[in-house]
Amino acid sequence: MILPGDLRLRLAAAFVAVALWSQLAGLAPALLAVLLALALFALARQPLPWRRLLHLEAFLLLLFVTLPFTIEGHPVLSLGPLDASAEGFARAFVLAAKVTASVLLIALLIGGREPLHLGRALAGLGLPEPLVRLFIATARYIGVIGAEARRLRDAMRARGFRPRSNLHTWRSYGYLVGMLLVRALDRADRVEDAMRLRGFTGRYPRAPLPAPVPADWVGAALITGAAALTLIWDKL
Amino acid sequence: MHIPDGILSAPVLIGGAGVAAAGVGLALARLDERAIPRVAMLSAVFFAGSLVAVPVGPSSVHLVFSGLLGVMLGLGIFPAVLVGLALQAVMFGIGGITTLGINTVNMALPGALIGLAVGPLIRAARSPGRAALLGGIAGAATVVASGLLVAASLWLSSADYGLVAQVLLVTYLPLALAEGAVTAAVVIFLARVQPEALAPRLAVGPE
Numbered sequence: 001m002i003l004p005g006d007l008r009l010r011l012a013a014a015f016v017a018v019a020l021w022s023q024l025a026g027l028a029p030a031l032l033a034v035l036l037a038l039a040l041f042a043l044a045r046q047p048l049p050w051r052r053l054l055h056l057e058a059f060l061l062l063l064f065v066t067l068p069f070t071i072e073g074h075p076v077l078s079l080g081p082l083d084a085s086a087e088g089f090a091r092a093f094v095l096a097a098k099v100t101a102s103v104l105l106i107a108l109l110i111g112g113r114e115p116l117h118l119g120r121a122l123a124g125l126g127l128p129e130p131l132v133r134l135f136i137a138t139a140r141y142i143g144v145i146g147a148e149a150r151r152l153r154d155a156m157r158a159r160g161f162r163p164r165s166n167l168h169t170w171r172s173y174g175y176l177v178g179m180l181l182v183r184a185l186d187r188a189d190r191v192e193d194a195m196r197l198r199g200f201t202g203r204y205p206r207a208p209l210p211a212p213v214p215a216d217w218v219g220a221a222l223i224t225g226a227a228a229l230t231l232i233w234d235k236l
Numbered sequence: 237m238h239i240p241d242g243i244l245s246a247p248v249l250i251g252g253a254g255v256a257a258a259g260v261g262l263a264l265a266r267l268d269e270r271a272i273p274r275v276a277m278l279s280a281v282f283f284a285g286s287l288v289a290v291p292v293g294p295s296s297v298h299l300v301f302s303g304l305l306g307v308m309l310g311l312g313i314f315p316a317v318l319v320g321l322a323l324q325a326v327m328f329g330i331g332g333i334t335t336l337g338i339n340t341v342n343m344a345l346p347g348a349l350i351g352l353a354v355g356p357l358i359r360a361a362r363s364p365g366r367a368a369l370l371g372g373i374a375g376a377a378t379v380v381a382s383g384l385l386v387a388a389s390l391w392l393s394s395a396d397y398g399l400v401a402q403v404l405l406v407t408y409l410p411l412a413l414a415e416g417a418v419t420a421a422v423v424i425f426l427a428r429v430q431p432e433a434l435a436p437r438l439a440v441g442p443e
Contacts, residue, residue: 019334022242022249052329060240063400070399091396098242103329106241110326110333118326130264130272131315137276138283138319145280149288165291170414174421177285177301181278181308181422182430188277192270202269 002043002223004216007113007121008209013220014109017227018102027090029234030097036226037104049107053100060099067092105223115139124209133204145184152176238324238339239386241332245393252338252389259314259344267312267438274437278308279316283323290418292410299411302343303378304371304419306351307358310436313351317344338389346381350374351436358423359434367434368424375419376412383408 004010024030041048068077073087110118119136123129156172163169212220244252267275282301289296305313318340324330331339354374361367387401426433 015333018241018332019249022244022334023246024242049329055329060243062403063243063397066399066403067396071396095243099240102241102332102334106325106333107329111329113326115323115326128264130267130269131260131319133269133272134276134279134315135319135322137273138279138316139323141277141280142283142323145277145284146287149284153288163289163291165293167417169291170417171421173288173290173299174418175425176288177281177418178422178425178429180281180285181426181433184277184281185274185430185433188273191273191277195273 002040002219003109004212004219004223006209006212006216007117008124009212009216009220010109011118011121011125013223014106016224017105020224020227020231021098021101021105023231024098024234025094026234027094027097029230030094030101032233033101033227033230034097034104036230037101037108040108040223041104044108046108049104049111052103052107052111060095064092064096067095109223120206120209123206129203141184144187145180148183149176149180152179238321238331239335239342239389241334243393244335244338244389248389248393249334249338252335252341254337255345256314256318256337256340259311259341259348260318263311263314263438267315271312271438275309275312275316276319278305279320282316283320290414292414295410297411297414299415299418300343300379300382301375301415301419301422302347302382303350303354303375303415304422306344306347306349306378307355307371307374307423307434308351308436310351310355310438311348312436312438313347314340314344317347342382342385342389346378346385350378350381355434355436358427359431361427364424364427367427368420371423372416372420376416379408379412379415383412 004013021030021033024033038048068084068088068091069082071085071088071091073085075083076086076089077084116136116139119132119139122135123132153176156176161172163173282305285301286298288299290299302313302317305316309316318336321331321336321339321343322333325333325336351374354370358367358370358374361370383405387405390397390401390404423434
């Protein structure tokens with residue numbers, strides 16, 4: 001098992017490796033980054049996160065469609081007055097490979113982790129305490145508010161509301177969000193009152209995280225080292 | 237809206253992270269820890285609200301509410317957006333981790349500035365209708381400003397992204413329209429039901 005078990009090292013390794021890979025320029029190193037990420041998945045015996053991979057932002061697709069036509073070079077394909085260049089296709093593939101490798105590595109090292117554990121690890125990495133509290137609290141409230149939003153939308157649907165592209169729809173959604181905000185602010189005050197009553201002083205008592213074992217350091221060093229070697233090969 | 241890892245150049249990533257860190261730092265220095273549930277709760281509302289697909293013409297858009305967030309949180313929008321983006325990156329793989337800084341700036345900076353500029357006007361408005369009009373303008377303007385910043389981040393990273401940045405800006409127009417309309421409705425609702433919700437409250441706890 002090469003992946004570090006310690007979440008702090010996982011976060012640090014993922015960040016460093018993705019940051020290094022984001023600066024790759026050549027096609028071969030970028031493809032190597034994808035291969036490395038896939039190899040890690042195979043070693044960890046994890047199924048590939050297809051949903052994350054397919055969830056490409058619209059503008060990313062746009063980038064892949066337009067780059068072959070905007071970058072000058074040897075034309076390989078002509079669509080009317082437009083020429084798609086080999087250099088443009090290569091650039092689009094480099095970007096696709098880098099995005100894929102990053103998504104894979106983040107999914108493998110951090111994806112699916114409990115926000116509470118992530119928050120503790122982030123605190124261990126030196127993130128300010130208010131930011132950590134905000135992170136954990138928001139992760140918790142997303143479920144609460146999401147359930148409330150679903151109830152309000154079910155109620156709208158029960159009254160015959162059908163979303164269309166008109167002012168009525170936009171106003172109804174505005175009132176929905178307004179209602180959510182009013183309830184959320186009340187809830188925030190209740191939460192704060194309840195925590196004061198129980199003697200909360202603004203800081204959760206947290207046991208210090210156990211120190212990473214040597215195997216964790218080796219795993220993190222191997223991942224970041226492989227990413228660094230990819231970048232060095234790219235810049236040679 | 238969410239730029240993934242692997243697209244932008246190092247100077248843009250580092251510059252974005254620096255501005256985001258400054259914004260978050262300024263906000264945290266003013267943020268009373270008693271107001272954390274309030275910021276987290278609002279952050280969660282906007283997270284949930286952004287999941288609703290709002291029809292615009294033949295397609296649909298996901299709203300961001302950054303203008304409204306700026307009015308309701310002031311500088312507190314920086315940590316709220318940062319935390320929301322971090323959760324989206326971890327939970328769904330949307331956006332990225334090296335781009336957290338620049339994505340936060342692109343959404344939070346216009347929200348904070350427009351919130352600081354238009355917020356006092358909304359709170360001083362004589363009628364809910366006038367507040368709604370101002371809110372709608374703030375919502376639409378924030379989205380357009382965010383679109384310009386996203387386009388600039390791409391264009392500054394590589395001149396080859398120029399065409400994409402322009403096409404992207406055009407796609408922000410329907411979003412700005414829906415964002416303005418829905419934000420106006422939220423503001424008129426709040427102005428009638430709970431006008432004090434439209435004021436940022438970072439320094440004092442619950443009354």
